[in-house]
Amino acid sequence: MFHRFLRMVFRDAGSVVDAVADGDRRRTTLAVRHLRQIAHALESHHHGEDMFLWDDLERRSPACALHVGQMRAQHAEIEKHLTALGASVDAWRASARRREAIAVREQLDRLTAALDDHLGQEEIDILPVAATSFTPAEWGRLEHHGRRTVPPRWLFIQLGFMLESMPAAEQGAFLRALPAPARAAWRLVGRSSFRRHRARLFPARRTTT
Structure with missing residues (x-):
């Protein structure tokens, strides 16, 4: 469910940027606030997985260790994209100019492509194993973390x-x-x-x- 949410908001984020006219500071501020919020949602989701999922999954399902390593590496790659997006968003917020908006759009495209690949692999290689390795209460830790960080x-x-x-x-x-x-x-x-x-x-x- 949360993956669908992430796919949708990052897919649509480019339209949010494209709708802002050059020099429109009010709409730039609105768009920047939205981009920062969805970036925070993604960071919080990945932080929860880093805290509550990977170590236990490696211990309980050693055969999944290779895929867990790939997930960790992909999280690190996506974090780099998020950092770059944050820098480009800050520059756009300061200028409200189309040149900086284009840089934000390009960084969003790179992030979204990496995120799509990551979520797809996680759904194929991780979730079926994790579904049998964790109790509902243990899954609840991720849900609680997610709610607490909103x-x-x-x-x-x-x-x-x-x-x-x-x-x-x-x-x-x-x-x-x-x-x-x-x-x-x-x-x-x-x-x-x-x-x-x-x-x-x-x-x-x-x-x-």
């Missing part, structure tokens, strides 16, 4: 994008699995907050959540 101002926005990355038939079941206070908060203020944010990023699109 900045409060981004909670509804990330939830909205996660719902949008799901087939419509899955959205209702996902919402029903949330604690009742979270469902109520989403219904009362979260959904509308997300839709406003989504409309500012993609003024020509309609949201499905």
Whole structure:
């Protein structure tokens, strides 16, 4: 589920950049804030795997050690791409010029290609083994880490994008699995907050959540 979210937001991030006119500081600030948030989501996800997954998986399934090593190496490569993206985003934020936006777009393309390769391999080589090597409670450590690292101002926005990355038939079941206070908060203020944010990023699109 989280992989689908990551694929979607990084795939669409290029459109966020492309929609900003040269010299438009307000929309540059909005786009930069969004890029930093999705980069943080990816970093937090990888940090959780680094802490809670790789060492235990190597111990419990030694035959998976080669693939775990590849995952570690890919995390390191993606971290380099994220660092480069951060530098290009900072330069764009300072200038709000199209030249720096193009550099951000190019770095996004490199990061997205590396991320697609990584997620695809992880789903083939790691997740089937990990599914039989960890208990639900142990998987819960990753989920808890992920929730704990989401900045409060981004909670509804990330939830909205996660719902949008799901087939419509899955959205209702996902919402029903949330604690009742979270469902109520989403219904009362979260959904509308997300839709406003989504409309500012993609003024020509309609949201499905």
